[in-house]
Structure formats: structure tokens, C-alpha cells
Amino acid sequence: MILKKFLPLILSAIALACAMNIASAKDAAPLADDPVTEQRLIAISEEMRCLVCQNESLAGSRSDLANDLRREIRVLIVEGKTDEQIRNFMVERYGDFVLYRPPVKPITWLLWIGPFVILLAGIIGLMIYLRRRNQSVPSTTLSAEDNRRIDALLQDAKSSSTENAHD
């Protein structure tokens, strides 16, 4: 009885499993079936640009070349190459452009340091500007004559406002 109740559920679970199997079978046949290699492949290829569709990573691209390169990286992993060696393999062939994180070297100094240089220039510019503006504000100490005039003006204003209130 219980079986009858759960039969549709079991069947649909089997169907789902089959569907998933088909879906994964359609992907590039992994040369290395062990998950450790695949894990490393994904870690490495996510850090690399697919040359054909340049805004996609090598891990995500479905282009032919990306397939070939993933196959090549699998072979290198199975051969026991380190991540560094695999990265070098790619850079030797396609240049630093394949790396999403460009290495720090003279030609990329401007790229890495440029934003900080511009930020620093902005801060220095702002400081100079503020200092200059402070100097250009006239001195705020009032002479005795100024105080006398202010008092007179305030007195004036007070008396005129009381007059107005009476109206």
C-alpha cells in the first residue's frame, strides 16, 4: 500500500535522474572522470579568459577552442603539473591576456598603480584647493568701529520691527 502511494514519486525521481544524466552527458565528455581533477580544472579555467568569446571564462565557454583547451588542461593535470605550470602553458601560447588577473610587471604597473596615483593626485589637489580657499577668506576679527556699526544696525532693525508690530 505504501509502495503504491510513493510510486509516482519514485518514478518521477527516476525520470529526473535520467534527465540529469542526459543533460550531463551532452557536456564535453570529461577526459578525467575523477572529481578532483575536474575541480582543479574548474578552479584554473575560471581564472582564464576564453579567447573566442572574450567576456566568458574558459570554464564557462562552450566554444570549440575552450573545449580543446579544457581537454589540454585536463591532460596537464593528470600529468601532475602544478597550477603555476599550467598557467605558464597558457600564457606562453596566448599571452597575459588569457589571465583575468594580470601579473604585476613593468608593463602593467600603470594598470595596477594608476588608480591609486590618480586618487593621491585628487587628494593633494583637494588639499591645495582647500588651503588656498581658507587663505582667501578675509580675516574675521572685527574692529571697534565695525562693532559699533553692527550695534547701530541691530538697534535700528529692532526698533523698526516693534514699530511694524504696532501697526
Added chain:
Amino acid sequence: MKAKFLIPLLLFVILVGFLAVGLNRDPHEVPSPLIGKQAPAFELPQLADPQKTFSPESMKGKPWILNVWASWCVACREEHPVLVELGKLKVAPIIGLDYKDKRDDAMAMLTRQGNPYDLSAFDANGRVGIDYGVYGVPETYVIDKAGVIRFKHIGPITMDLLNKKIIPLLGELK
């Protein structure tokens, strides 16, 4: 005093200049790290005769052109007449690298459009292409006497490029 007001304008002009240069660049033309380096060695069966092999080693002593092509590649068909012209000039041997192709399709294309190649090597799985950093067929390399890659062009070569760059370069390398 007046000069101060020109500063934003000047900055704007600089920005526009950068954008103009950036937008007119083809992002697909990635400078190859292989220029100035030894052409990667390989040994592949020839397209016309699978019994024979080709290796770049055998080209030492003269400058030559390596052209990566395939019958499935539309841009290669567009480029082909230019290569046929270049072949007629006999300035340098042209070696084809038939990239991830089917032998019959490739042979059919050469019969149909003419064969500018001294010979073509048959790179069925594209492994040699990877060593040469191929990512968009057609690609053309000029390799000197010592086997060093001196020039690489990605995409179809044109008559203009041939006359302005490739033929003068080959003259220099002789």
C-alpha cells in the same frame, strides 16, 4: 585666470582621445607572445598524402609563411584568393596548417578554389594549433630562416597587408 577654465575642456579632450583609440581597436587582435620566439616544433601528416609528414624543422634556412586554415572557416574562403595571388609571386613557400578539418572537405576546397600551398599539414584535433596560440582561423605567421616567428596576423590577410607588410618583411628576411 582664463586658462583655469580650459582645464576641464583639456581633460575632456584627453578622455575623448583615450576613448577614440580604445574604441577603434579590435579586441580580437591580441598581441601574440610567440613573436620573436622559436616556432613550436611539430610533426604532422600531410593533407594530400597521409603517409608523408611535415615538420617546421625541414624549413630551416629560408623564410616561409605558415597559414592556418580550414574548409569550415568562412573567413578562410574570403582570404583564399589573396593567398593564391601570393603563391603566384613565389616570394616564399606557403605552408598550410589545416586546422580541425575533414580531409575530404579540405581537399575539395583546394580543388575548387585553387591550392596556393606548397603543402598543408593536417592538424585533425587542433593540438598543434594550441601550441601556435591559434584562436581564430585564419591566422598567418611569417617565420624566418632560423625558425623564429617574426610576424603574426589574425583574421584574413588582404592584398593591402600583403603589399605593405608581408612581402617587404619577407624581402628583409631573405
